[in-house]
Each structure stands twice: as C-alpha cells, then as structure tokens.
Amino acid sequence: KGFSIGLTGGIGSGKTTVANMFAELGATIIDTDLIAHQLSQKNGAAIPSIAQHFGAEFINSDGAMDRNKMRELVFSDAQAKKQLESILHPLIRQQCEMAATHITSKTNYPIFVVPLLIESEDWRQKVQRILVVDCDQETQITRVMQRNHLERTQVLKIMAAQVSREKRLAHADDVINSMADLSQVHSEVERLHKKYLNIAISG
Ligand code: ATP
Known part of the structure; x- marks a missing residue:
C-alpha cells in the first residue's frame, strides 16, 4: 500500500x-464526511440499504436520506447508530480506496x-x-x-x-x-x- x-x-x-x-x-484530499454525505444523497450507493434496514420513511421524496429523521433516530438509539455505521463505513472505505488508487504521480x-x-x-x-x-x-x-x-x-x-x-x-x-x-x-x-x-x- x-x-x-x-x-x-x-x-x-x-x-x-x-x-x-x-x-x-x-x-489529494479525500474527505470522509463529504463521501458519507454523497453516499446518502439521491442515487447514493447507501440509499438502497438504508431503505431496506430503516424503511422507506427514512428516504425523502427526492430520493435522499432524511437527515433530520435519521439524526433523531441514531441520537436516541445506539443500535440504529451501529446499523447505519455498518452500512456506511464499508462504503466509505471502498470510496476512499478507489480515490487513492487514482493517484499515480510520485509527487x-x-x-x-x-x-x-x-x-x-x-x-x-x-x-x-x-x-x-x-x-x-x-x-x-x-x-x-x-x-x-x-x-x-x-x-x-x-x-x-x-x-x-x-x-x-x-x-x-x-x-x-x-x-x-x-x-x-x-x-x-x-x-x-x-x-x-x-x-x-x-x-
Ligand atoms: P468541523 O469538524 O466542524 O468540520 P473543521 O475542523 O473542519 O470543523 P474548520 O471548518 O476548518 O474546522 O474551521 C472552523 C472555523 O475556525 C472556521 O470558521 C475557520 O475559518 C476558523 N479557523 C480555522 N483555523 C483558523 C485559524 N488558524 N485562525 C482563525 N480561524 C480559524
């Protein structure tokens, strides 16, 4: 590596x-907050899993995760927080690795x-x-x-x-x-x- x-x-x-x-x-800056945000936006790679595990009510009509609703849930429910992290973290790591492999210059x-x-x-x-x-x-x-x-x-x-x-x-x-x-x-x-x-x- x-x-x-x-x-x-x-x-x-x-x-x-x-x-x-x-x-x-x-x-090359690879910002994990930005990636997490993109994953849970419209057409984001995490959206299908979020809908499956938390229900369609956590997805806005525009196809993005309902951030306020999710924030409320994970704030009061440690299990839900873990669940969301188990969806997001592997995807974040994947995106990070992909972004890093695009760096080919020695400088x-x-x-x-x-x-x-x-x-x-x-x-x-x-x-x-x-x-x-x-x-x-x-x-x-x-x-x-x-x-x-x-x-x-x-x-x-x-x-x-x-x-x-x-x-x-x-x-x-x-x-x-x-x-x-x-x-x-x-x-x-x-x-x-x-x-x-x-x-x-x-x-
Ligand atoms: P977050 O964790 O909330 O994303 P962050 O760690 O990325 O925050 P920044 O957004 O870079 O922090 O900085 C927080 C605030 O402090 C900004 O308003 C920024 O302009 C200001 N700031 C950062 N460094 C300095 C500095 N050396 N002197 C004065 N202001 C600064």
Whole structure:
C-alpha cells in the first residue's frame, strides 16, 4: 500500500482549513464526511440499504436520506447508530480506496480527512501517519458557536462524544497548532508537505 496521511482533529479545530492548504500545494484530499454525505444523497450507493434496514420513511421524496429523521433516530438509539455505521463505513472505505488508487504521480499522496480517526482502530491502522489539527477547547467552542450558531452547551455535547484533546495528541505523528494565525498555519503546512513528499518519494 502507498503512503497516506490521516488528518483529524476535534469539531471546529480547523481540519478543513488545513486540508484546503494541503490541496493547494498538490496533495489529494479525500474527505470522509463529504463521501458519507454523497453516499446518502439521491442515487447514493447507501440509499438502497438504508431503505431496506430503516424503511422507506427514512428516504425523502427526492430520493435522499432524511437527515433530520435519521439524526433523531441514531441520537436516541445506539443500535440504529451501529446499523447505519455498518452500512456506511464499508462504503466509505471502498470510496476512499478507489480515490487513492487514482493517484499515480510520485509527487502526490492522499490525505484522508477523518473527524473520528482516533476513535476508529481501522483508520488508525490504515494510515501511515496521523496529522492532528489542534487547538484548545475554548477556541473550539467559540468557533463552532459562531459558525453553526449553537449554544455553548450544544457544542460541549458534541465534544463529549469525541476523544479528549490529550488522547488525540497522544496518537499524533504530526501536529498543526490551529490557534496560530493563518499565515503561520500555512508555513507549517508547507513544511509538512515537503516532509510528506520526501517520504512518499523515498517510499
Ligand atoms: P468541523 O469538524 O466542524 O468540520 P473543521 O475542523 O473542519 O470543523 P474548520 O471548518 O476548518 O474546522 O474551521 C472552523 C472555523 O475556525 C472556521 O470558521 C475557520 O475559518 C476558523 N479557523 C480555522 N483555523 C483558523 C485559524 N488558524 N485562525 C482563525 N480561524 C480559524
């Protein structure tokens, strides 16, 4: 298997911001949230299984999964959450692998963006290096409250379902401090990109 990076971080840590900078430099970004979204959209590969396991009432008239309804269900029903994950996860992995095989250039490598990478043993084993985008909790809370117009308690609830900052950092091979200003973040991304290219080329 080829060289790959797993990019992760808590909600609002700055994963997308960092991923976009790597993309500009030429890395291939494979975003698992985006893939999950596409799988459950109209004509998505997960739609038939979702209809079969959860019932047609979980599919909107336009053919996409009813996100609100599903969110409500999996929030209150751990079994249903597992069921949905058992449908989505293998498909996500498949799509990720397919996207990665399209990379043929030696001067390119895949970065898988996986919000819950540390929480998933599968993912931790799949990637060669784990890059953590890190900021303190207050920064996370402020950013998500502003961006998603949420109450502090709602953000805390989401954060409670993710591993702690300490645990995430314990798994990190590389760390980007996203409390730094964007120009500093950018130079860190440039430094890491060079390092990753060297590893990708030397194999
Ligand atoms: P999510 O997990 O919710 O998808 P994320 O980890 O992808 O979030 P971003 O969307 O990249 O995080 O960033 C969250 C917010 O913080 C955005 O509004 C972004 O513009 C801002 N942000 C990210 N990095 C910085 C930074 N270094 N300085 C200032 N603002 C930043």
